[in-house]
Amino acid sequence: xxxxxxxxxxxxxxxxxxxxxxxxxxxxxxxxxxxxxxxxxxxxxxxxxxxxxxxxxxxxxxxxxxxxxxxxxxxxxxxxxxxxxxxxxxxxxxxxxxxxxxxxxxxxxxxxxxxxxxxxxxxxxxxxxxxxxxxxxxxxxxxxxxxxxxxxxxxxxxxxxxxxxxxxxxxxxxxxxxxxxxxxxxxxxxxxxxxxxxxxxxxxxxxxxxxxxxxxxxxxxxxxxxxxxxx
Numbered sequence: 001x002x003x004x005x006x007x008x009x010x011x012x013x014x015x016x017x018x019x020x021x022x023x024x025x026x027x028x029x030x031x032x033x034x035x036x037x038x039x040x041x042x043x044x045x046x047x048x049x050x051x052x053x054x055x056x057x058x059x060x061x062x063x064x065x066x067x068x069x070x071x072x073x074x075x076x077x078x079x080x081x082x083x084x085x086x087x088x089x090x091x092x093x094x095x096x097x098x099x100x101x102x103x104x105x106x107x108x109x110x111x112x113x114x115x116x117x118x119x120x121x122x123x124x125x126x127x128x129x130x131x132x133x134x135x136x137x138x139x140x141x142x143x144x145x146x147x148x149x150x151x152x153x154x155x156x157x158x159x160x161x162x163x164x165x166x167x168x169x170x171x172x173x174x175x176x177x178x179x180x181x182x183x184x185x186x187x188x189x190x191x192x193x194x195x196x197x198x199x200x201x202x203x204x205x206x207x208x209x210x211x212x213x214x215x216x217x218x219x220x221x222x223x224x225x226x227x228x229x230x231x
Contacts, residue, residue: 006127010134014144022148023155024227026127030120035061038116039070043077051115052077053084058114085110125162132163135178136171146178150186154226190220 009029013022042048057065065074088106134141151159156179163175193216199205200213222228 006130007134010127010131014148019149021150021152021155023159024152027120027124027227030123031116034116034119035064035068038077039065039068039073043073049080053081055113055115055118056081056110058117061114061116128159128162129166131159132167132175135175136167142178146182148182150182150223151179152223152226156183186223190216190223194220
């Protein structure tokens with residue numbers, strides 16, 4: 001049995017039967033932890049600063065860091081990052097074409113990297129492996145797994161892509177079958193709700209109850225897109 005580093009977090013998320021994807025709950029918790037760390041103790045560690053200078057942050061995580069209280073930590077991280085970046089963007093004199101190309105490549109690299117995203121993904125991969133192991137090895141967890149209402153589509157895909165690499169054929173087939181039943185039932189429910197939502201805008205149905213369709217648009221978007229904030 002592999003070491004189940006995130007067993008408690010997994011079980012907690014699967015116990016919160018609120019119609020949400022348990023993996024979205026875990027991902028959100030990992031994200032909050034990493035944001036707290038990078039604007040706290042981690043910010044002062046030289047090795048961490050080297051990595052943030054190289055990778056920077058994606059727009060989503062700049063947006064999430066900005067409103068937090070520790071603005072000084074963010075400013076110090078940005079100061080160090082910009083100091084490193086200016087070396088790659090400086091004019092090159094007679095070699096200005098080469099310098100410009102180097103600057104463009106560096107800018108393109110930064111569009112593809114994020115310190116926080118990479119930290120989360122590293123831990124989230126372990127969460128998926130541990131979930132697959134728990135499903136294969138613990139009947140109590142399998143029951144809990146099968147009681148779930150849904151997994152968002154991105155995390156459903158990631159779970160199966162991970163499980164096929166770490167489980168044997170029989171274990172993977174059992175997991176895939178259980179997960180597919182959950183997804184199929186939820187998609188059917190979503191389709192019925194979104195269809196009824198549309199019909200409610202027809203005068204013939206205006207006096208009919210909404211049933212579960214009032215938030216069908218939001219639920220459909222979250223199912224299809226995963227851990228997304230709708231405003």
